[in-house]
Amino acid sequence: MSSPVTVGILYPGHAAEDDYPSTEARLTPKSGSPPVRLPVTITTIGVDEHTPEALLETGSHSRLSEGAGRLLAEHTVDSVMWACTSGSFVFGWQGAHEQAEQLAQATARPASSTSLAFARAVEALGVQNVAVAASYPQTLAAHFRQFLRAGGIDVVNFQARGVFTAAAVGQMARADLLAMIREVDVPAAQAMLVPDTAMHSLTWVADLEQSLGKPVLTANQVTIWEGMRIAGVEHPGLPGLGVLFSPPNGA
Secondary structure, three states, X not given: OOOOEEEEEEEEOOOOOOHHHHHHHHOOOOOOOOOEEOOEEEEOOOOOXXXXXXXXXXXXXXXXXXXXXXXXXXXXXXXXXXXXXHHHHOOHHHHHHHHHHHHHHHHOOOEEEHHHHHHHHHHHXXXXXXXXXXXXOHHHHHHHHHHHHHOOOEEEEEEEOOOOOHHHHOOOOHHHHHHHHHHHOOOOOOEEEEOOOOOOOOOOHHHHHHHHOOOEEEHHHHHHHHHHHXXXXXXXXXXXXXXXXXXXXXX
């Protein structure tokens, strides 16, 4: 078995951070892919609100660099992921790239964010048209739609659920998530995007894909994938995490 790859997770506050250690504990990598370690460091937030103003503060470089310092003091990592979709896309396409670059400079490690992970995962799947089931209020969710469009991704259907806090999203059950994605799914969508790391999702990805009959990309799922990818794993392969983690040609 290959040596483990360690993806350091910077996670804002408390909601679904347990998705990462529980997933690490149950996963056995597919052939050709190394095991993954997912240490989580909680970053500070101002207030738990799904508003652009709050998320700009949550994703500020001062908060990320402080959390990264604590992460690196406790763990040796191969890459660093800012595991917050809204706290990255709210900065816009260029701003999200600059945020990741600053984090990479601060940690001397490859770094990225969940928003950038969504864009790169869509590209990796080779799809163009997506539907988006967002838990956020409309005002914040609109920033994600703009972010995807800036990345050349066509959003053919979009829904904002209107949940105001990350803590409330963290309480959503599998049935809630399934109902949400079914409501927004349309035949023209080649994949479904579910952008909120506050939402538990990792144990349900395979079920969600089976229900829709198409790839489903969730925030915590793409965060792991991107972290492994920027750490040098060309084709991350992990069971139960959907088409995105399936090795090419079924290898």
